[in-house]
Amino acid sequence: MEVRARAPGKIILAGEHAVVHGSAAVAAAIDLYTYVSLRFPTPEDNNDALQVQFKDVDLEFSWPVGKLKEVLPELGSKSASTPSSCSLETTKAIASLVDELNLAESKLGLASGISAFLWLYTSIHGDKPAKVVVNSELPLGCGLGSSAALCVALSAALLSLSDSLKLDFSHQGWQTFGDSELDLVNKWAFEGEKIIHGRPSGIDNTVSTFGNMIKFRSGELTRIKTNMPLKMLVTNTQVGRNTKALVSGVSERAVRHGSAMSSVFKAVDSISNEVAAIIQSPVSDDLAITEKEEKLGELMEMNQGLLQCMGVSHATIETVIKTTLKYKLATKLTGAGGGGCVVTLLPARILFVCAIYSFSGTVVDKVIAELEECGFQCLIAGIGGRGMEISFSGFSS
Numbered sequence: 001m002e003v004r005a006r007a008p009g010k011i012i013l014a015g016e017h018a019v020v021h022g023s024a025a026v027a028a029a030i031d032l033y034t035y036v037s038l039r040f041p042t043p044e045d046n047n048d049a050l051q052v053q054f055k056d057v058d059l060e061f062s063w064p065v066g067k068l069k070e071v072l073p074e075l076g077s078k079s080a081s082t083p084s085s086c087s088l089e090t091t092k093a094i095a096s097l098v099d100e101l102n103l104a105e106s107k108l109g110l111a112s113g114i115s116a117f118l119w120l121y122t123s124i125h126g127d128k129p130a131k132v133v134v135n136s137e138l139p140l141g142c143g144l145g146s147s148a149a150l151c152v153a154l155s156a157a158l159l160s161l162s163d164s165l166k167l168d169f170s171h172q173g174w175q176t177f178g179d180s181e182l183d184l185v186n187k188w189a190f191e192g193e194k195i196i197h198g199r200p201s202g203i204d205n206t207v208s209t210f211g212n213m214i215k216f217r218s219g220e221l222t223r224i225k226t227n228m229p230l231k232m233l234v235t236n237t238q239v240g241r242n243t244k245a246l247v248s249g250v251s252e253r254a255v256r257h258g259s260a261m262s263s264v265f266k267a268v269d270s271i272s273n274e275v276a277a278i279i280q281s282p283v284s285d286d287l288a289i290t291e292k293e294e295k296l297g298e299l300m301e302m303n304q305g306l307l308q309c310m311g312v313s314h315a316t317i318e319t320v321i322k323t324t325l326k327y328k329l330a331t332k333l334t335g336a337g338g339g340g341c342v343v344t345l346l347p348a349r350i351l352f353v354c355a356i357y358s359f360s361g362t363v364v365d366k367v368i369a370e371l372e373e374c375g376f377q378c379l380i381a382g383i384g385g386r387g388m389e390i391s392f393s394g395f396s397s
């Protein structure tokens, strides 16, 4: 039997970075997924190794289970139903396994993802041989939550073939979990994110697990019911960056300028709360939608100003902002910044025209053409969609 799990990426509408320091943030799942499939070998397979294939980065690894037993000090001592953090001793042991892979210089950034994989796999399934395949529709390391989607999909796949969840294996197609199972997936995924991000707030794994739109503050999730159709243009500046380094850069600035940065975080908290309130407030007519969109756009611009204050903007992000501003569209970075992706609010009045002319000759068409001329990549993502789901195959009753 094989299980396939998928978990979505996300955009952050307001509050990235500040959320690590206790402010509220608002995030939405997007309809681009990371997939993880997991299969345990049958005796005929004669496979005594843990094999993983990361298709997006063209890497494949295999560890004989004997090697895992020899190197990992706490192997077999964890319980899948009790998520725990990676100890210093195990962190070192995993680092030695990853070092032995001799990753090329250009792929060193992937070491944290491989480490998270090894930690989650061995914590939940010990030294059981298996074949795992990972592939994603998300650009990696670009602010759309690829690390969280990986950790959530992996935790979901691993837990669904563990004894800690009782699932209906005969169900056809994608199925989701109940809230307590989702909570378990989310907690394990957070442990994986800790390995990749250093100090994650938990917003990315939470929105990827539960889907839709959420407000998140100090580890607490509030589900947001949207009363307005929200569409965003996502522009990938294609400038690579690393969330862990950006998060620690903001923390260092907060240490150097404690009082100023706490005012910045407080301002972001107010912005996120206002964004959540606007999205949830009832909509009476088209005029109300336009008013709400104007307010949202203004709040996004204010949030971007504060992100610049935190030191996480980038010349390419400023170029996207200037370009979209020519068309009176509001833009902010999303995720950790420093390059990566930027979101631009597409107001309903513009989308209405796009629907008539199927984008040709519309403002959206023009702005995308201009952005792509700068070497950026654009996509219009569906937001506020499904969270993590699993699907079984090869089950015979």
Ligand SMILES: Nc1ncnc2c1ncn2[C@@H]1O[C@H](COP(=O)(O)OP(=O)(O)OP(=O)(O)O)[C@@H](O)[C@H]1O
Binding pocket: 034, 054, 055, 056, 057, 109, 110, 111, 112, 113, 114, 134, 135, 136, 139, 140, 141, 142, 143, 144, 145, 146, 147, 148, 150, 196, 197, 204, 241, 242, 243, 244, 334, 335, 336, 337
């Ligand atoms: N499909 C994947 N295959 C292999 N590794 C992956 C995959 N998805 C994510 N990763 C790991 O996650 C890292 C990227 O995580 P990072 O947090 O820096 O960016 P992000 O999650 O895309 O953006 P943000 O955190 O700003 O939303 C990669 O370098 C890799 O280690």
Ligand SMILES: C[C@@](O)(CCO)CC(=O)[O-]
Binding pocket: 012, 015, 016, 017, 018, 019, 020, 143, 145, 197, 199, 200, 201, 202, 203, 204, 243, 247, 334, 335, 336
């Ligand atoms: C930059 C950050 O706020 C969001 C990354 O998508 C980090 C985090 O909250 O873990």
Ligand SMILES: [Mg+2]
Binding pocket: 145, 146, 147, 148, 197, 204, 243
């Ligand atoms: Mg990430």
